[in-house]
Amino acid sequence: MKPEISVVIPVYNEEAGLAKLFGRLYPALDALGLSYEVLFVNDGSRDRSAAILADQFRLRPDVTRVVLFNGNYGQHMAILAGFEATRGDIVITLDADLQNPPEEIGNLIAKVREGYDYVGSIRRERQDSAWRTYASRLMNRLRERITKIKMTDQGNMLRAYGRNIIDLINQCKEVNTFIPALAYTFARNPTEIIVEHEERAAGESKYSFYSLVRLNFDLITGFSLVPLQFFSMLGILLSLASALLFALLLLRRFLLGAEVEGLFTLFAINFFLLGVILFGIGLVGEYVGRIYQQVRGRPRYVVQTILQDEPARRTVRDIGARQP
Numbered sequence: 364m365k366p367e368i369s370v371v372i373p374v375y376n377e378e379a380g381l382a383k384l385f386g387r388l389y390p391a392l393d394a395l396g397l398s399y400e401v402l403f404v405n406d407g408s409r410d411r412s413a414a415i416l417a418d419q420f421r422l423r424p425d426v427t428r429v430v431l432f433n434g435n436y437g438q439h440m441a442i443l444a445g446f447e448a449t450r451g452d453i454v455i456t457l458d459a460d461l462q463n464p465p466e467e468i469g470n471l472i473a474k475v476r477e478g479y480d481y482v483g484s485i486r487r488e489r490q491d492s493a494w495r496t497y498a499s500r501l502m503n504r505l506r507e508r509i510t511k512i513k514m515t516d517q518g519n520m521l522r523a524y525g526r527n528i529i530d531l532i533n534q535c536k537e538v539n540t541f542i543p544a545l546a547y548t549f550a551r552n553p554t555e556i557i558v559e560h561e562e563r564a565a566g567e568s569k570y571s572f573y574s575l576v577r578l579n580f581d582l583i584t585g586f587s588l589v590p591l592q593f594f595s596m597l598g599i600l601l602s603l604a605s606a607l608l609f610a611l612l613l614l615r616r617f618l619l620g621a622e623v624e625g626l627f628t629l630f631a632i633n634f635f636l637l638g639v640i641l642f643g644i645g646l647v648g649e650y651v652g653r654i655y656q657q658v659r660g661r662p663r664y665v666v667q668t669i670l671q672d673e674p675a676r677r678t679v680r681d682i683g684a685r686q687p
């Protein structure tokens with residue numbers, strides 16, 4: 364039995380807000396009058412989230428499925444595992460913290476029914492801390508310039524995808540990825556709608572400053588080589604400039620004699636270039652590190668169990684290794 368809608372929700376230490384989420388999500392989905400399934404992916408929570416999800420599964424086994432990871436693999440890996448398990452024609456992603464109102468799902472579906480296979484969303488008024496909102500706007504603009512991906516609001520997970528896109532994503536083996544961007548590259552007919560955004564219902568953000576930086580590196584390096592090319596271009600420009608400087612100094616040497624002044628200016632230029640070089644090496648390292656992770660070919664995540672109504676074909680399965 365294939366549902367029309369699959370809703371995928373990654374969960375990491377959300378015990379405080381899950382009850383509220385169930386309280387709004389299920390009525391919102393029931394009100395649509397469509398067949399649906401909700402897929403929770405527990406991303407190795409260390410609190411009671413897994414137990415709460417299991418309870419919810421027992422309450423609504425007809426429409427609830429729960430994928431349990433054996434550890435924490437990150438939001439995007441959790442969503443990928445959810446995608447692998449989905450059966451619906453339209454797949455919706457949503458955060459577990461109620462920042463994405465479940466009542467918007469109907470609007471996303473209406474847009475898909477108009478013939479779009481990717482419906483992104485823009486938060487009308489973002490309810491996050493000021494520095495997050497500002498930094499995110501800056502990264503959004505930078506990404507817009509160096510990747511070819513058109514996303515007005517990259518950080519928002521409330522999105523709808525057609526089955527064709529999900530099937531393509533399921534074929535990808537990327538270790539570090541950013542799902543809305545990956546999906547966008549496969550979309551035939553993408554669009555965006557404006558949605559509400561709420562404050563976190565409970566608990567706090569699971570992203571530290573560090574993990575946000577990592578995530579943005581995944582987004583940029585995963586979808587563009589422009590940063591690398593930028594350093595090649597910079598190298599060419601600097602070589603030209605220093606050739607010019609050399610010619611100038613040589614000329615001066617013969618016209619005016621040797622110079623010793625301006626030593627510290629030279630140091631300043633040197634230190635600046637050193638910084639540029641170090642950043643360049645670091646950036647190359649970001650790409651090389653990702654290549655390394657990819658060639659190791661380890662499973663991207665390990666699913667411990669899937670709680671679902673039908674007899675599971677495999678209880679412990681390794682989706683990353685993809686058995687027949």
Ligand code: UDP
Pocket residue numbers: 372373374375376377406435436437438441457458459460462567568569570
């Ligand atoms: N999340 C996850 N694994 C992680 C971090 C986050 O599954 O390692 C989930 C989290 O439970 C939530 C969603 O991803 O459902 C978004 O996380 P959060 O709300 O903390 O991010 P923010 O809204 O601050 O960007």
Ligand code: MG
Pocket residue numbers: 458460462563568
């Ligand atoms: Mg959130």
